[in-house]
Amino acid sequence: MPQLRFTYLLCFAVLAAFLAASAAQAHHGWAWATDEEFEITGVIQSVRLGNPHGEVTIDVDGEEWVVEVGQPWRNDRVGLSKEMLSEGREITVHGHRSAREGERLVKAERVVIDGKDYNLYPGRDS
Template sequence: MALGATLITLALAAGGKAFAHHGWSWADSEQTELEGTIETISMSPPHPSLEVRDADGTLWQVDLGNPNQTQRSGFTGDTAETGDAITVLGNRNSDASRAHIKAVRITINGTNYDMYPERIVAE
């Protein structure tokens, strides 16, 4: 019985974390632009992501769209490599102490990959 209760508790905790992760409530409403160099590329669910180092040396977590959105944008695990320059248009974490941004568009080598084209407000 104790094992069952533990599993239920873990499942609820994981579900709460996943729920908090999705959506835009954690992000600023204004979009910002981040320029830097790709350090890592992860295409793993729930959201593909990048780590990008900016000119000041800060390492940013960049959340892309869900796997289907990211693929539809044209971005795949083979589209870019570590060391590539990137521009990210997106909504950064409302907690300014966190270097975390949710991308609506990424630009690599002059090509735009629109994760959330309906959300792009800066051109």
């Protein structure tokens, strides 16, 4: 009986690890976002930069939206620094919003701050 219990626990652990990895991969790709282009402008409320990607929370007409910007290397490559993403600045985001109804989440392809474009994904149209 203990051997059977161990086998069940091992199978459960393997299945849980597989599902967690699948969910993480699905989120960090583009599958969770719509195909249509989306643009939004708001005021930066908070910033968290780092891996796997940065997140900028913006206020848009009293609603909070979370914007996924690039990984640290991608932000650095285009000159998008923490200073550029400081609280209180206006930002326009071009990208793709979440396909989940009501979720205020956007994957940024390009952002505009002070009239300057920062194209995070130059190979994609935005």
